[in-house]
Amino acid sequence: xxxxxxxxxxxxxxxxxxxxxxxxxxxxxxxxxxxxxxxxxxxxxxxxxxxxxxxxxxxxxxxxxxxxxxxxxxxxxxxxxxxxxxxxxxxxxxxxxxxxxxxxx
Amino acid sequence: xxxxxxxxxxxxxxxxxxxxxxxxxxxxxxxxxxxxxxxxxxxxxxxxxxxxxxxxxxxxxxxxxxxxxxxxxxxxxxxxxxxxxxxxxxxxxxxxxxxxxxxxxxxxxxxxxxxxxxxxxxxxxxxxxxxxxxxxxxxxxxxxxxxxxxxxxxxxxxxxxxxxxxxxxxxxxxxxxxxxxxxxxxxxxxxxxxxxxxxxxxxxxxxxxxxxxxxxxxxxxxxxxx
Numbered sequence: 001x002x003x004x005x006x007x008x009x010x011x012x013x014x015x016x017x018x019x020x021x022x023x024x025x026x027x028x029x030x031x032x033x034x035x036x037x038x039x040x041x042x043x044x045x046x047x048x049x050x051x052x053x054x055x056x057x058x059x060x061x062x063x064x065x066x067x068x069x070x071x072x073x074x075x076x077x078x079x080x081x082x083x084x085x086x087x088x089x090x091x092x093x094x095x096x097x098x099x100x101x102x103x104x105x
Numbered sequence: 106x107x108x109x110x111x112x113x114x115x116x117x118x119x120x121x122x123x124x125x126x127x128x129x130x131x132x133x134x135x136x137x138x139x140x141x142x143x144x145x146x147x148x149x150x151x152x153x154x155x156x157x158x159x160x161x162x163x164x165x166x167x168x169x170x171x172x173x174x175x176x177x178x179x180x181x182x183x184x185x186x187x188x189x190x191x192x193x194x195x196x197x198x199x200x201x202x203x204x205x206x207x208x209x210x211x212x213x214x215x216x217x218x219x220x221x222x223x224x225x226x227x228x229x230x231x232x233x234x235x236x237x238x239x240x241x242x243x244x245x246x247x248x249x250x251x252x253x254x255x256x257x258x259x260x261x262x263x264x265x266x267x268x269x270x271x272x273x274x275x276x277x278x279x280x281x282x283x284x285x286x287x288x289x290x291x292x293x294x295x296x297x298x299x300x301x302x303x304x305x306x307x308x309x310x311x312x313x314x315x316x317x318x319x320x321x322x323x324x325x326x327x328x329x330x331x
Contacts, residue, residue: 017275017276019276039290072286072289072290073290075282075283075286075290076286076287076289076290078283079238079284079286079287080241080242082242082276082277088276090275090278090279092134092279092280092283093280093282093283094280
């Protein structure tokens with residue numbers, strides 16, 4: 001019964017390649033959310049429940065957190081992101097894990 | 106469980122420098138084999154970079170025609186010089202001919218002007234159907250809708266599909282898992298989605314290389330040096 005209430009999470013280690021050089025976590029969040037909304041609408045955004053953090057001292061490396069159910073939505077969204085304010089951008093998903101500890105190992 | 110050999114079967118760099126950058130990035134992202142389309146200079150530069158990184162490199166040609174006669178002419182001209190021959194066309198008749206011709210390796214069906222796949226095309230399909238990420242990035246919904254039409258046939262194993270990046274610069278390259286996510290998004294099982302970037306295509310490329318070397322007869326007989 002309690003198992004149904006627990007939402008499983010997945011953490012993604014991402015590297016962003018962008019023509020201008022760097023990007024902030026909030027910019028990354030909004031560009032992924034816009035793509036997610038374009039592809040799956042509000043439902044997709046709600047199911048995915050995305051959070052982004054920048055890794056300390058490592059420019060353009062981020063940790064994304066999403067629900068397990070929203071993982072396919074997030075993967076395709078990161079794949080199809082290719083523009084941010086007339087600059088090219090590419091998001092590389094380097095690793096996927098269930099815990100941050102394992103992700104950064 | 107054996108380790109997957111991830112393959113990006115379509116990179117088309119515009120210059121030798123770009124080719125080197127792309128090969129390095131592809132190696133970094135986890136691919137073990139790549140197929141490059143380009144002139145001799147591009148291929149030579151890519152080949153040097155690939156050998157340093159330990160990547161398998163193959164040469165590819167995409168034939169873009171809209172007449173069946175021209176397709177046959179191009180095939181007879183190019184087949185024995187390239188490891189991978191792919192066909193791209195707007196005409197259903199040409200695509201059907203390409204799908205059943207044993208000189209063709211893959212048929213591109215993801216561009217916005219490609220006809221929708223139907224059961225007539227599926228019934229004659231001997232070759233791999235190719236989906237290029239660059240088409241989806243360029244044409245958006247038009248391309249994605251065509252890819253979605255492949256899903257029911259792929260789920261029933263009626264067609265064999267491969268996923269390629271089709272990148273002409275480093276901004277178009279993605280990790281193998283991200284390439285497979287396109288298939289995941291159209292409702293294909295995760296294992297089957299990963300198979301579209303590994304497995305079938307590398308076997309085909311290696312077989313074609315042996316055929317070009319003369320070690321494998323087109324009929325499938327291996328020549329063994331005594």
